Amino acid sequence: MSEDDNFSKGMDTLLSHRDVFFIALAFSIVAIFYLLPSPDGLTHNGQVMIGILFMAAILWITEPIPLAVTGLMIMIAQPMLGVIPAVDVFSSFGNQAVFFLIGAFIISGAIEKHGLHRRMAFKFLSHFEKNPRIFTLGIMFSCALLSFVMPEHGVAALFLPIIVSILIAMKLVPRQSNFGKISMLCVAYGCSIGSLGTLIGGARNPLTIGVLSDIGITVTFFDWMKYSMPVVFIALPLVWLVLQFSFPIEIKDVTMAKKEIDNQLAIAGKMGRSEVLVLVILVFTVLLWIFFSSFPYLGLAVIAILGGILLFLTGCISWKDVEKRVPWGIILLYGGAITLGMGMQSTGAGEWIAHLLFNTIGVSPHLVILGLIVFTILLTNAMSNIGAVAILLPIGIAISTEIPGISPLFASMTIALSGGLAFMLVIATPGNAITYSSGYFSTRDLFKAGSVSNIICILVIFTVAVVYWKGILGL
Amino acid sequence: MFENILIPVSSEFYSKKILERSVFLAERFKSTINLVYIIEEKTLHQTDKISDSFRTHYNRLETSNDIIKKSRLRVDNIILNDAKFFLKNKEIPFKEKIVEGEFSNVVKRELDENNYDLVLMGFEKGCILNYRLLDEVNAPIWIESEGEGRSILAVCSNLAPNQKVPEFSVKLSKDLGWDLHMLYVIDMGDSVEVDETGQRSDRKSEKDLIFIGENFVEKMGEKGVNVRLVKGSLEKETVKAAEDIGANLVIVGREQKKKNIFGLPVKNVKKKMAEKCRYSILFVN
Numbered sequence: 001m002s003e004d005d006n007f008s009k010g011m012d013t014l015l016s017h018r019d020v021f022f023i024a025l026a027f028s029i030v031a032i033f034y035l036l037p038s039p040d041g042l043t044h045n046g047q048v049m050i051g052i053l054f055m056a057a058i059l060w061i062t063e064p065i066p067l068a069v070t071g072l073m074i075m076i077a078q079p080m081l082g083v084i085p086a087v088d089v090f091s092s093f094g095n096q097a098v099f100f101l102i103g104a105f106i107i108s109g110a111i112e113k114h115g116l117h118r119r120m121a122f123k124f125l126s127h128f129e130k131n132p133r134i135f136t137l138g139i140m141f142s143c144a145l146l147s148f149v150m151p152e153h154g155v156a157a158l159f160l161p162i163i164v165s166i167l168i169a170m171k172l173v174p175r176q177s178n179f180g181k182i183s184m185l186c187v188a189y190g191c192s193i194g195s196l197g198t199l200i201g202g203a204r205n206p207l208t209i210g211v212l213s214d215i216g217i218t219v220t221f222f223d224w225m226k227y228s229m230p231v232v233f234i235a236l237p238l239v240w241l242v243l244q245f246s247f248p249i250e251i252k253d254v255t256m257a258k259k260e261i262d263n264q265l266a267i268a269g270k271m272g273r274s275e276v277l278v279l280v281i282l283v284f285t286v287l288l289w290i291f292f293s294s295f296p297y298l299g300l301a302v303i304a305i306l307g308g309i310l311l312f313l314t315g316c317i318s319w320k321d322v323e324k325r326v327p328w329g330i331i332l333l334y335g336g337a338i339t340l341g342m343g344m345q346s347t348g349a350g351e352w353i354a355h356l357l358f359n360t361i362g363v364s365p366h367l368v369i370l371g372l373i374v375f376t377i378l379l380t381n382a383m384s385n386i387g388a389v390a391i392l393l394p395i396g397i398a399i400s401t402e403i404p405g406i407s408p409l410f411a412s413m414t415i416a417l418s419g420g421l422a423f424m425l426v427i428a429t430p431g432n433a434i435t436y437s438s439g440y441f442s443t444r445d446l447f448k449a450g451s452v453s454n455i456i457c458i459l460v461i462f463t464v465a466v467v468y469w470k471g472i473l474g475l
Numbered sequence: 476m477f478e479n480i481l482i483p484v485s486s487e488f489y490s491k492k493i494l495e496r497s498v499f500l501a502e503r504f505k506s507t508i509n510l511v512y513i514i515e516e517k518t519l520h521q522t523d524k525i526s527d528s529f530r531t532h533y534n535r536l537e538t539s540n541d542i543i544k545k546s547r548l549r550v551d552n553i554i555l556n557d558a559k560f561f562l563k564n565k566e567i568p569f570k571e572k573i574v575e576g577e578f579s580n581v582v583k584r585e586l587d588e589n590n591y592d593l594v595l596m597g598f599e600k601g602c603i604l605n606y607r608l609l610d611e612v613n614a615p616i617w618i619e620s621e622g623e624g625r626s627i628l629a630v631c632s633n634l635a636p637n638q639k640v641p642e643f644s645v646k647l648s649k650d651l652g653w654d655l656h657m658l659y660v661i662d663m664g665d666s667v668e669v670d671e672t673g674q675r676s677d678r679k680s681e682k683d684l685i686f687i688g689e690n691f692v693e694k695m696g697e698k699g700v701n702v703r704l705v706k707g708s709l710e711k712e713t714v715k716a717a718e719d720i721g722a723n724l725v726i727v728g729r730e731q732k733k734k735n736i737f738g739l740p741v742k743n744v745k746k747k748m749a750e751k752c753r754y755s756i757l758f759v760n
Contacts, residue, residue: 067528112534153529157538164545168552173489203529329528384528430526437518437542439486 019064026055034081045083046349052077053391056340060387067384068329071336078343092338096301097210101331103304104200107282108150109325110317114275115268117146117158122265129258132179132249139163140186140240144194144232149282152195152202156431159187164438169260170251174439178247181441185449188435189239189423196420197232199224199300203330204389208416211341211393217409221289221300227413230468235460239453246449274316281310337390344394354398365405366466369414372396373461376418377454381428389419410475414465421457423450476650477504481591484554485578486514486546490597491557496619497595498561503650507568511585512554514546514575547573579608586612593617609758616758624723626654630713631691631728633684634662636671639759640728641695653723657695657702658716659688662709717754726757
């Protein structure tokens with residue numbers, strides 16, 4: 001059996017009855033919303049948009065078709081049902097966040113191609129070899145730091161073989177070793193928490209700035225870091241502590257891990273010319289993003305594309321590599337997500353839902369913030385995190401315009417950061433599924449550690465939002 | 476009794492206790508040990524499906540290959556190393572292979588294609604195990620647990636044909652030199668009698684079931700085997716008796732799925748036992 005056959009085995013099958021049921025359910029809901037009379041305060045277009053929102057939610061949660069195809073369906077549903085003209089829907093692809101994503105994926109592809117991420121991972125880990133506890137902390141921080149400069153799923157996929165090799169060298173048996181459990185969970189959670197830190201870590205971050213730019217709010221690379229980093233650096237050690245208490249480590253020394261890391265670093269040898277070039281371009285691009293992405297300077301997308309082009313000009317990457325490593329599906333998913341937000345706002349559907357929520361939970365700003373965080377975290381555990389953020393952003397922004405003390409930026413950051421914390425289920429995020437495939441932890445272990453970690457993170461985001469964003473930054 | 480032992484090890488669960496037990500049995504019965512390591516395809520596909528919009532085909536293929544490579548490395552460095560340790564200075568034929576697939580399907584395929592007379596495996600709640608496997612195969616399945624001891628509890632009941640268990644348990648206890656305790660449970664939760672062919676009778680009265688149970692006890696007594704007759708839930712009485720006598724191994728037969736008062740099948744008895752019992756269980760179909 002060829003590798004390709006092996007890969008596609010079981011995947012290229014017709015839709016199952018379950019899949020057909022959920023597709024039919026999603027379409028039926030849109031049809032019902034289209035045909036029913038509109039309630040007071042909601043336009044017909046707004047009602048259809050809410051139907052499309054439900055359709056997207058059902059398809060993103062149950063995944064009978066790829067997430068990106070649902071993105072495409074959202075785009076065509078709006079002009080087909082007469083909600084928004086096609087020209088407006090597709091113009092959202094002109095948003096610079098799309099090109100930022102493309103540039104960032106090209107840079108990330110070059111990092112992967114030359115194994116720079118692998119070297120960085122081993123270098124980071126080599127500073128945490130004191131004892132097993134510190135080593136797991138090292139895994140978590142290394143994953144988080146790498147997720148600042150490349151997508152979180154790529155980091156999880158990078159760390160999977162690295163950590164499994166180390167665990168095998170230590171002769172630790174899957175499911176029976178708490179050190180093994182914590183190590184793999186540190187990869188999953190480290191990547192998720194780290195992905196909040198910069199705009200590169202997760203596609204939901206550029207989506208958020210894209211939606212915000214549509215309503216005239218600009219968030220630079222540095223602004224994002226300013227808002228998100230306290231959450232990252234408070235959540236990381238707290239979640240690490242949760243893991244330590246949940247699964248007490250049974251081993252006392254990490255000599256074998258140290259040997260394996262030294263061995264891998266020796267195999268990697270000295271940095272090659274291309275690797276050095278990629279590192280230089282990466283550092284250059286990140287510095288430009290931090291210092292020159294704001295108006296009237298270059299902007300996020302220009303810098304990202306500049307970084308990508310420099311990689312081509314120096315021969316560090318070819319178009320073949322781009323084809324191999326740039327996930328175009330996510331761009332389509334992004335397109336669907338951003339048009340969903342645009343449609344919800346322009347038809348007044350978001351505002352209508354916000355009114356409905358006020359009547360239910362009142363207008364206490366603190367209660368609303370907590371509600372947004374909890375609901376986003378629950379939703380992101382049940383569906384793709386970009387989908388959860390796409391669904392909740394327009395509602396959150398509408399809510400913020402109604403409640404004094406909550407700005408659209410504040411609500412969006414709350415949703416975007418909460419949307420990255422899918423800790424409880426294997427299906428919640430690719431990072432969880434990738435690390436689960438190592439066999440070192442069970443679904444029960446993930447749920448046990450994930451539910452407590454999620455509660456801790458709810459408190460962290462709430463505290464940072466109220467004390468730091470609002471109290472200090474005046475967001 | 477067991478010439479060919481199959482040890483299926485899932486990439487989701489491995490315990491060296493299984494290898495230790497297989498070597499113990501292979502020494503007693505001069506058996507060949509056949510280890511099959513199963514890389515659970517469900518985990519591979521799950522990873523692919525969840526990642527499909529976020530990672531490219533190439534990236535996913537890399538991860539999939541990484542998982543397979545590391546699984547092979549784990550077999551070489553941990554499982555075969557353990558096997559080498561247990562087999563040291565013992566002339567026991569040992570074969571191993573690695574396959575990708577779904578645990579229960581691979582076990583069934585192996586049993587169809589080869590003449591195995593015992594399946595020895597580990598178990599952990601939450602592992603991918605299709606419990607139909609326990610009903611659908613003819614070879615005995617030994618689920619090894621961490622328990623220590625040298626006694627066997629053989630369980631018969633009105634829910635099982637009670638054909639193989641008595642004979643099998645007596646022979647095994649003799650061959651292993653372990654004490655045998657036999658239990659007959661009258662399970663009024665599903666008051667039927669299962670005959671020798673596995674067919675369920677109509678509902679019977681308690682008196683009738685006690686009569687059937689006493690007949691069984693008498694018949695076994697003639698063969699020199701003492702049987703304790705108890706009334707209660709099959710799985711609860713089994714776990715209780717196993718704890719009372721400190722059984723190392725519980726032998727259970729082809730009992731039917733229990734049905735509730737509306738005639739609908741309830742959770743598989745075998746599944747309940749495997750999850751509740753802290754001792755090794757041998758399912759004899």
